[in-house]
Amino acid sequence: MAEHNRLGKKGEKLAAEYLQLKEYEILEKNFRYQRAEIDLIARRGNILVAVEVKTRSTSEFGNPQDFVKPKQIQQQVKAMNFYVENNNLEVEVRFDILAIVQNKAGTKIEHIQDAYFYF
Numbered sequence: 001m002a003e004h005n006r007l008g009k010k011g012e013k014l015a016a017e018y019l020q021l022k023e024y025e026i027l028e029k030n031f032r033y034q035r036a037e038i039d040l041i042a043r044r045g046n047i048l049v050a051v052e053v054k055t056r057s058t059s060e061f062g063n064p065q066d067f068v069k070p071k072q073i074q075q076q077v078k079a080m081n082f083y084v085e086n087n088n089l090e091v092e093v094r095f096d097i098l099a100i101v102q103n104k105a106g107t108k109i110e111h112i113q114d115a116y117f118y119f
Contacts, residue, residue, distance in 0.1 A: 011055025012039055015098040018109055024049065033082045036075035041083065048091040050080045052115070055100040064099035065112055073116050 016026050019042050027048075028041035040051035052072075054064035073095075080093055097115040101108045 008053075008055050011098075011100045011102065012053050014055075014100060014102070014107065014109065015051060015053040016040060018098065018111070019051070022111075028083075031079065031083065033079035034075070036072075036079035038076055038079055038083075041080075043091070046091050047094055048080075048084065048089060049094045049096050050076055051096050051098055052076065053098045053100065055102060057101070057103045059101050063110075064101065065097045065110070065115065068097060068115070 012029065016029065019040065020026060022044075024042040024044045026040060026042050028038070031038045031041050038050045039053040040049075042049045042051055052068055054067055056064045056067075076095065080095070083089075084091065084093060094114055095116050097112040099110040099112060
């Protein structure tokens, strides 16, 4: 496995642990629908959260959250719509980003709630 893939998987594990400490229940990991992938689907109370995890070893070239592209957002919205309808859920839906920078200096996690909206 390539180093960037290892870093990404480690970031997703850290993100799940972080959310669980914040009392989120992890419902799905790497949920796929058509061309979309949602890294984590979590629930806290009556809020269902699609979480995009972006992990980098440095922020030298930009913050991790800056690498979420509009096409990816559109695909995730479709995937979340499918998930909610397929599971017959009556919940509020939110899209968050967990931006993680992990290197020898340590780990920094930034939780950006309502990072993007349905459109």
